[in-house]
Amino acid sequence: xxxxxxxxxxxxxxxxxxxxxxxxxxxxxxxxxxxxxxxxxxxxxxxxxxxxxxxxxxxxxxxxxxxxxxxxxxxxxxxxxxxxxxxxxxxxxxxxxxxxxxxxxxxxxxxxxxxxxxxxxxxxxxxxx
Amino acid sequence: xxxxxxxxxxxxxxxxxxxxxxxxxxxxxxxxxxxxxxxxxxxxxxxxxxxxxxxxxxxxxxxxxxxxxxxxxxxxxxxxxxxxxxxxxxxxxxxxxxxxxxxxxxxxxxxxxxxxxxxxxxxxxxxxx
Amino acid sequence: xxxxxxxxxxxxxxxxxxxxxxxxxxxxxxxxxxxxxxxxxxxxxxxxxxxxxxxxxxxxxxxxxxxxxxxxxxxxxxxxxxxxxxxxxxxxxxxxxxxxxxxxxxxxxxxxxxxxxxxxxxxxxxxxx
Amino acid sequence: xxxxxxxxxxxxxxxxxxxxxxxxxxxxxxxxxxxxxxxxxxxxxxxxxxxxxxxxxxxxxxxxxxxxxxxxxxxxxxxxxxxxxxxxxxxxxxxxxxxxxxxxxxxxxxxxxxxxxxxxxxxxxxxxx
Amino acid sequence: xxxxxxxxxxxxxxxxxxxxxxxxxxxxxxxxxxxxxxxxxxxxxxxxxxxxxxxxxxxxxxxxxxxxxxxxxxxxxxxxxxxxxxxxxxxxxxxxxxxxxxxxxxxxxxxxxxxxxxxxxxxxxxxxx
Amino acid sequence: xxxxxxxxxxxxxxxxxxxxxxxxxxxxxxxxxxxxxxxxxxxxxxxxxxxxxxxxxxxxxxxxxxxxxxxxxxxxxxxxxxxxxxxxxxxxxxxxxxxxxxxxxxxxxxxxxxxxxxxxxxxxxxxxx
Numbered sequence: 098x099x100x101x102x103x104x105x106x107x108x109x110x111x112x113x114x115x116x117x118x119x120x121x122x123x124x125x126x127x128x129x130x131x132x133x134x135x136x137x138x139x140x141x142x143x144x145x146x147x148x149x150x151x152x153x154x155x156x157x158x159x160x161x162x163x164x165x166x167x168x169x170x171x172x173x174x175x176x177x178x179x180x181x182x183x184x185x186x187x188x189x190x191x192x193x194x195x196x197x198x199x200x201x202x203x204x205x206x207x208x209x210x211x212x213x214x215x216x217x218x219x220x221x222x223x224x225x226x
Numbered sequence: 227x228x229x230x231x232x233x234x235x236x237x238x239x240x241x242x243x244x245x246x247x248x249x250x251x252x253x254x255x256x257x258x259x260x261x262x263x264x265x266x267x268x269x270x271x272x273x274x275x276x277x278x279x280x281x282x283x284x285x286x287x288x289x290x291x292x293x294x295x296x297x298x299x300x301x302x303x304x305x306x307x308x309x310x311x312x313x314x315x316x317x318x319x320x321x322x323x324x325x326x327x328x329x330x331x332x333x334x335x336x337x338x339x340x341x342x343x344x345x346x347x348x349x350x351x352x353x354x355x
Numbered sequence: 356x357x358x359x360x361x362x363x364x365x366x367x368x369x370x371x372x373x374x375x376x377x378x379x380x381x382x383x384x385x386x387x388x389x390x391x392x393x394x395x396x397x398x399x400x401x402x403x404x405x406x407x408x409x410x411x412x413x414x415x416x417x418x419x420x421x422x423x424x425x426x427x428x429x430x431x432x433x434x435x436x437x438x439x440x441x442x443x444x445x446x447x448x449x450x451x452x453x454x455x456x457x458x459x460x461x462x463x464x465x466x467x468x469x470x471x472x473x474x475x476x477x478x479x480x481x482x483x484x
Numbered sequence: 485x486x487x488x489x490x491x492x493x494x495x496x497x498x499x500x501x502x503x504x505x506x507x508x509x510x511x512x513x514x515x516x517x518x519x520x521x522x523x524x525x526x527x528x529x530x531x532x533x534x535x536x537x538x539x540x541x542x543x544x545x546x547x548x549x550x551x552x553x554x555x556x557x558x559x560x561x562x563x564x565x566x567x568x569x570x571x572x573x574x575x576x577x578x579x580x581x582x583x584x585x586x587x588x589x590x591x592x593x594x595x596x597x598x599x600x601x602x603x604x605x606x607x608x609x610x611x612x613x
Numbered sequence: 614x615x616x617x618x619x620x621x622x623x624x625x626x627x628x629x630x631x632x633x634x635x636x637x638x639x640x641x642x643x644x645x646x647x648x649x650x651x652x653x654x655x656x657x658x659x660x661x662x663x664x665x666x667x668x669x670x671x672x673x674x675x676x677x678x679x680x681x682x683x684x685x686x687x688x689x690x691x692x693x694x695x696x697x698x699x700x701x702x703x704x705x706x707x708x709x710x711x712x713x714x715x716x717x718x719x720x721x722x723x724x725x726x727x728x729x730x731x732x733x734x735x736x737x738x739x740x741x742x
Numbered sequence: 743x744x745x746x747x748x749x750x751x752x753x754x755x756x757x758x759x760x761x762x763x764x765x766x767x768x769x770x771x772x773x774x775x776x777x778x779x780x781x782x783x784x785x786x787x788x789x790x791x792x793x794x795x796x797x798x799x800x801x802x803x804x805x806x807x808x809x810x811x812x813x814x815x816x817x818x819x820x821x822x823x824x825x826x827x828x829x830x831x832x833x834x835x836x837x838x839x840x841x842x843x844x845x846x847x848x849x850x851x852x853x854x855x856x857x858x859x860x861x862x863x864x865x866x867x868x869x870x871x
Contacts, residue, residue, distance in 0.1 A: 100618070101618070102616070102617070102618040102619060103618060133836055133840055133859075133862070133863070133866070134840075134859050134863070136840065136844060137840075137843065137844060137847065137855060137859055140664070140844065140847060140852075141852065144332065144660050144664075145332050145852055148656070148660075149328055149329055149331075149332050152325060152328070154321055154322065154324070154325040155322065155325045155326075155329075159288075159291065160329060162288065162291070162292060163291060163292065163295045163326060163329055163330075164329075164333060166292045166295045166296045166299075167295045167296065167298075167299045167329075167330065167333045167334060168333065168853060169296075170295075170296045170299035170300050171299050171333070171334065171817075171851065171853060171854075172558075172559055172560070172817055173817070173853040173854070173856075173857065175856075175857065175860075176853040176856060176857075191520055192283055193283065193284065194520075195283070195520055195521075195523065195524075196281060196283035196284045197284075197292060198524065199278055199281070199523060199524060199527065200278055200284075200289060200292055200293075200296075201292075201296065202278075202524065202527060203273065203274050203278050203464065203465050204293060204296045204297065204300070204464050204465060204466060205296060205300065205464045206461065206462050206463045206464040206467070206558065207461050207462060207527075207528065207532055208462060208555060208558060208560040208563040209464070209558075209560070210524060211560075211562075211563060212560065212562065212563075214520075214521050214524055215562075217520065218520070218521070221520070229489065230489070231487070231488070231489040231490060232489060262449055262453055262472075262475065262476070262479070263453075263472050263476070265453065265457060266453075266456065266457060266460065266468060266472055269457065269460060269465075269535070270465065273531050273535075274465055277527070277531075297466060300430075300464065300466060300467075301430055301687075301688055301689070302430070302466040302467070302469075302470065304469075304470065304473075305466040305469055305470075320649055324649055324650075324652065324653075327653065328652060328653060328656065331653065331656060332851065332852050333851050333852060333853060334851045335687065335848065335849050335850045335851040335854070336656075336657065336661055336848050336849060337684060337687060337689040337692040337849060338687075338689070338851070339653060340689075340691075340692060341689065341691065341692075343649075343650050343653055344691075346649065347649070347650070350649070358747065359747070360745065360746070360747040360748060361747065391707055391711055391730075391733070391734070391737070392711075392730050392734070394711065394715060395711075395714065395715060395718065395726060395730055398715065398718060398723075398793070399723065402590070402789050402793075403590050403723055406785070406789075407586055407587055407589075407590050410583060410586070412579055412580065412582070412583035413580065413583045413584075413587075417546075417549065418587060420546065420549070420550060421549060421550065421553045421584060421587055421588075422587075422591060424550045424553045424554045424557075425553045425554065425556075425557045425587075425588065425591045425592060426591065426724060427554075428553075428554045428557035428558050429557050429591070429592065429688075429722065429724060429725075430688055431688070431724040431725070431728065433727075433728065433731075434724040434727060434728075450541055451541065451542065453541070454539060454541035454542045455542075455550060457536055457539070458536055458542075458547060458550055458551075458554075459550075459554065460536075461531070461532050461536050462551060462554045462555065462558070463554060463558065559816075559817055559818070578778055582778055582779075582781065582782075585782065586781060586782060586785065589782065589785060590722065590723050591722050591723060591724060592722045593719065593720050593721045593722040593725070593816065594719050594720060594785075594786065594790055595720060595813060595816060595818040595821040596722070596816075596818070597782060598818075598820075598821060599818065599820065599821075601778075601779050601782055602820075604778070605778070605779070608778070660848070661848050665844055665845055665847075665848050668841060668844070670837055670838065670840070670841040671838065671841045671842075671845075675804070675807065676845060678804065678807070678808060679807060679808065679811045679842060679845055679846075680845075680849060682808045682811045682812045682815075683811045683812065683814075683815045683845075683846065683849045683850060684849065685812075686811075686812045686815035686816050687815050687849070687850065708799055709799065709800065711799070712797060712799040712800045713800075713808060715794055715797070716794055716800075716805060716808055716809075716812075717808075717812065718794075719789065719790050719794050720809060720812045720813065720816070721812060721816065
C-alpha cells in the first residue's frame with residue numbers, strides 16, 4: 098500500500114480537529130509527538146477526526162453535544178474540558194451546554210454534573226467568556 | 227404544603243413520559259406501582275420527566291440523542307432500549323441513531339457500541355420496523 | 356506454612372457467608388467448585404467473608420446497606436440480587452432498602468435506580484415476600 | 485404556580501446542606517451562582533438536599549456512609565472529599581470511615597480504596613484532625 | 614479515493630477476526646449485516662481487527678489476555694464471553710485465564726471477578742471443554 | 743491464631759511490592775502508616791502483593807501489562823502511573839506499553855487512551871527516560 102488513503106484521512110482529520118478544538122491546542126499536541134505517541138496521534142486524526150467526525154449524518158454542533166454527554170458519563174474531565182471548548186467553537190450556546198449538563202444530572206448522577214459544571218466554569222474563565 | 231405544585235409536576239411529567247416512551251410502556255410501570263416503588267415512580271415523573279424533560283432549552287429529539295449517548299456510556303441496556311424506542315417516537319431516524327452509536331464507538335469503546343447496536347436491532351424488531 | 360490460619364479464615368468466612376446469603380445459595384456455589392474456580396472461592400471465603408465481613412467495626416446490617424449502594428453504583432445486577440437477599444436476611448426492612456435505592460437515584464443516576472428497584476422486585480417475588 | 489412549594493423545598497434543602505457539608509462550603513457555592521449554574525444549584529437544594537436527604541427513613545449518619553461507598557465506587561474524588569467532611573459533621577468516627585473504605589476495597593477494587601484513603605487523609609489534614 | 618487501502622484493511626481484519634473469534638461466530642455477524650450496522654461492521658474489521666490486532670508489537674495471546682482484563686473491568690459480559698472463546702482459540706490455557714480473573718478480583722473488585730468466572734464457565738460448557 | 747502465616751504473607755508481599763513499584767515509593771507508603779490506614783496497608787501487602795502477585799501462573803511482566811489495561815479501563819490515573827513505573831521495573835519496553843494503550847483505545851474508548859498516554863509521558867519524564 099502506498100498509504101495514499103491514509104494521508105488523505107490524516108490531513109482531513111487534522112483539519113477538522115483544528116477547527117473544532119482550536120488550532121493552538123492541536124498544534125501543541127502534534128508538536129509534542131514522539132515515537133511513543135505518534136501511532137496514537139495518527140489514530141486520532143484518521144479514525145476519530147476523519148472517519149467519524151467527517152461523516153455528514155450529524156452536524157458538528159450535535160456531535161459536540163453528544164461528546165459533552167458521553168464525557169460527563171465517562172468521568173473524563175480533561176477531555177470534557179477540551180470538548181466544552183470545542184462545543185463553543187461549534188456554536189453551542191452556554192444555555193445549551195447548561196441543558197446538557199442538567200440532563201446528565203438525572204441520568205449520570207448529581208456528582209457527574211457537579212464536575213461538568215466545574216469544568217465548564219474553568220473553560221469559560223480561560224476563554225474570558 | 228398542599229402539594230399543588232407536586233400534583234402539577236407529576237401530571238405534566240407523566241404526560242411527557244407517555245408521549246416519549248409510549249403509553250403502554252408507562253401505563254404498565256404505573257400499574258405495577260406498590261408501596262415499595264411508589265416514591266421512585268413519583269421521583270421519575272416529577273424530577274426527570276417534568277423538571278428536566280419539560281425544559282424548553284432543548285428539543286425532545288435532541289434530548290433523546292443525548293440519552294442514547296449517555297445510556298451507552300453507562301452500560302444500562304434495558305434503559306437504553308426504552309430510550310431507543312423513545313428516540314424513534316421523538317422522530318429520530320435510524321440513520322441518526324446509527325451516527326450516535328458510531329460516535330459512541332470512539333468515545334465509549336467498541337464493546338459499548340456492539341451492545342448499543344444489538345439493543346437497537348432488538349427494538350427495531352419489536353416495533354416491526 | 357501449615358495453613359492453619361488459612362483453614363480458620365476459610366471456615367469462619369464460609370460460616371458468615373452462609374448466614375448472610377443463605378445456606379442453599381452458598382452450598383450450591385461450593386458444590387460447583389472445580390479446579391478452575393477453587394482459588395477464587397477460597398479468596399471469597401477468606402478475604403471477603405472472613406477478613407472484611409467479620410470485622411467488628413460495622414454491623415452486618417450496615418455492611419448490607421453499603422453493598423446495596425456499591426453494587427447499584429457498579430452496575431452488577433446478579434451480585435446486587437444476592438445482596439438484596441442478604442440484606443433481608445440481615446434484618447433490613449423493605450423500607451430501608453427503598454431509602455438506599457432512592458439515595459442511589461441521586462448519586463448514581465436514575466437508570467441505576469431503575470435497575471435496583473427491578474432487582475429488588477425480583478428478589479421479593481422469589482422469596483414470596 | 486406560585487412556586488410556594490419550591491421555596492419551602494429550597495430553604496429546607498439549603499439548611500440541611502449547610503448542616504451536613506458545613507456553612508462555609510455551601511455559602512461559597514451559593515455565592516458563586518450565576519445564570520449558568522443557578523438551575524443546577526436549585527436542583528441540588530430541592531431534589532437532592534430536601535427531597536432525599538430530608539426523608540426520615542434513614543439517619544444522616546447512615547446516608548453519609550452510603551455516600552462514601554457510592555462516591556468511592558463512582559470515582560468522584562472531589563465529591564468524595566466533600567462527603568468525608570460531611571460524614572465527620574454527621575458523627576461518623578474515623579474508625580467507621582475506615583471500615584467503609586475497607587469494604588469498598590473488596591467490592592470496588594483496591595485502586596478505588598487507595599484513592600478513598602488518600603482523600604480521607606487530605607480531609608483529616610484540612611480539618612486539623 | 615478508490616478505497617484500495619480500505620479493501621485491504623477490511624479483508625485482513627476480517628481474516629484475523631475469523632481466526633480469533635471463530636469463523637462461525639464472525640460469518641453470522643457478517644451475514645446479519647444491513648444498512649443500519651454495516652458502517653459499524655466495517656469499522657470493526659478495519660480499525661479494530663486490522664489496524665490494532667494486526668500490529669506485530671504483541672502476540673495474539675497477549676492481546677487476548679489484555680481483552681479479558683479490560684472487558685472484565687468494563688462490565689461487558691457478552692463481549693467478554695466472545696473473547697474468552699477467542700483466548701482459548703489463541704492458545705491461552707484455562708489456568709492462565711484463571712490467573713487473569715484472580716488478578717481482576719483485586720483491581721476491579723470481587724463482583725467483577727464473580728461475573729468473569731461465570732462467563733468462563735458458560736464458554737467452557739458451550740465448547741464442551 | 744499466632745498470626746505466623748500473616749507475618750510470612752506480609753513480609754513476602756512487601757518484598758514483591760518493593761521490587762515492583764520501587765523501594766522509595768513503598769517505603770514512603772509504609773512510613774506514612776497510622777491507625778487509620780494500617781489495616782488497608784496490611785491488606786495490600788498480604789492479599790494483593792502476596793496472595794495474587796506471588797502466584798506463579800503469570801510472569802510479573804504479564805501482570806504489569808494486565809494492570810495497565812485494567813487501570814486504564816477503570817480511570818484510576820494515580821494508580822496507573824504507579825503501575826507504569828512498575829511495568830518499566832518489570833521489564834516492559836516503551837513499545838509494549840504503547841501497544842497496550844493502543845489496544846485500550848479501541849476497547850475502553852479514545853479518552854481513556856488519551857489519559858493513559860499522558861500518564862506514561864509524565865512517568866517517563868520523572869524517570870528521566
